[in-house]
Amino acid sequence: MKEDSYIISKIKDLYEKHKGRYGVDRMTHALEQDFGIKINRKRTYRLMKNNGYLAVIKAKKKYNKTGEVHPKHNVLKRNFTTSCPFDKIATDITEIKDKGKKIYISPVKDLHTHVIEVTEIANHATLEVGMKMIEQIKDKVIPEGTIFHSDQGGIYNSLVFQKFLEENNFIQSMSRKGTPIDNSPMESFFGTLKSELLYNPLVNLKNCDIITEISNYIWYYNNERIQKSLGYLTPIQYKEKELERIKKEKVLQK
Numbered sequence: 001m002k003e004d005s006y007i008i009s010k011i012k013d014l015y016e017k018h019k020g021r022y023g024v025d026r027m028t029h030a031l032e033q034d035f036g037i038k039i040n041r042k043r044t045y046r047l048m049k050n051n052g053y054l055a056v057i058k059a060k061k062k063y064n065k066t067g068e069v070h071p072k073h074n075v076l077k078r079n080f081t082t083s084c085p086f087d088k089i090a091t092d093i094t095e096i097k098d099k100g101k102k103i104y105i106s107p108v109k110d111l112h113t114h115v116i117e118v119t120e121i122a123n124h125a126t127l128e129v130g131m132k133m134i135e136q137i138k139d140k141v142i143p144e145g146t147i148f149h150s151d152q153g154g155i156y157n158s159l160v161f162q163k164f165l166e167e168n169n170f171i172q173s174m175s176r177k178g179t180p181i182d183n184s185p186m187e188s189f190f191g192t193l194k195s196e197l198l199y200n201p202l203v204n205l206k207n208c209d210i211i212t213e214i215s216n217y218i219w220y221y222n223n224e225r226i227q228k229s230l231g232y233l234t235p236i237q238y239k240e241k242e243l244e245r246i247k248k249e250k251v252l253q254k
Contacts, residue, residue: 004047007031007037007039007047008047008051008053010031010034010035010037011027011031011044011047011048011051011053012051012053014027014030014031014034015027015048015053018030018224018225019056019196019200019202019203020053020055020056020057020200020201020202021055021056021057021196021200021225022055023054023055023057024041024044024045024048024054024055025041025228026226026228026232027044027048027053028040028041028044029226029228029232030226030232031044033226033232056200056201056202057195057196057200073172073173073174074173074174074175074176074182075147075149075171075172075173076088076090076147076149076173076182078181078182078184080111080184080185082111082112083112084112084142084242084246085110085112085113085115085140085239085242085243085246086110086112086140086141086142086146087111087112087142087146087147088110088111088112088146088147088149089108089109089110089111089117089137089146089147089148089149090108090109090111090148090149090150090183090185090186091106091107091108091109091133091148091149091150091186092106092107092150092151092153092183092186092187092190093105093106093125093129093153093155094190094193094194095125096194096198096210098210101123102123103121103122103123103210103211104121104122104123104124104125104129105119105120105121105190105193105214106119106120106121106122106125106129106130106133107119107120107186107189107218108133108137109185109186109189110235110239111185112242113230113235113236113238113239113242114227114229114230114235114238115222115235115236115239116189116218116221116222116235117136117137117140118133118136118137119214119215119218120132120133121211121214121215125153125154125155126155127155127158127160127161129155130155130156130158130161131160131161131164134161134164134165134168134170138168138170141168141169141170143169145169145170145171146169146170146171147170147171147173148165148170148171148172148173149173149174149175149183150172150173150174150175150183151174151175151180151182151183152174152175152176152177156172156174157174192221193214193217193218193221196217197213197214197217221235222234222235222236223235223236
């Protein structure tokens with residue numbers, strides 16, 4: 001069909017632009033948003049499957065509900081619902097190897113907008129990395145206090161780090177030991193990063209600077225990668241929408 005040929009060409013464009021990261025749902029909405037093509041999910045799936053454009057990304061890991069019965073400072077308690085940007089944020093550190101060397105990635109994710117607000121990349125997971133991270137976001141803390149959630153890593157357990165959080169109006173929250181699901185937003189992000197960048201067969205990292213590629217991917221994640229949970233907006237688009245909503249509410253309250 002002539003119409004199918006046109007749609008397939010646009011699926012190909014999106015497949016190449018996003019390097020095979022878009023599944024059927026995301027592809028269906030991107031076709032409408034970018035090209036005004038309205039088709040149902042089944043047709044998108046058929047055209048993607050028959051023409052070799054299904055997502056190349058592996059399924060994310062699922063975590064069992066294990067760990068200690070009594071959490072340590074677990075203020076969040078898996079309540080990831082939020083009311084505004086910077087209501088709750090989460091962080092973690094993941095390690096990757098590049099040319100035999102270890103690299104540590106430490107991002108901060110806003111649980112309301114899903115924006116990765118800051119990312120520190122270093123050769124060592126040190127207290128300095130955590131302090132630099134807070135320095136870059138401390139001016140965004142809301143008056144009521146922003147919940148700052150992490151695991152129980154050495155950086156986050158440091159008295160110096162905890163005092164710095166308190167001084168800047170952060171409310172510290174920590175996952176239970178051995179319970180990654182307590183910080184599932186960050187586990188999910190790391191799974192996405194590794195799946196869509198490091199293990200993506202359409203991305204060639206052999207002769208690339210890995211730190212640059214990670215930084216580029218995070219920009220892409222914030223600005224170009226639409227998300228179902230955000231109404232098929234990018235995190236930055238959703239953040240702008242939410243800031244405008246809050247602005248209007250404040251005007252009405254006057």
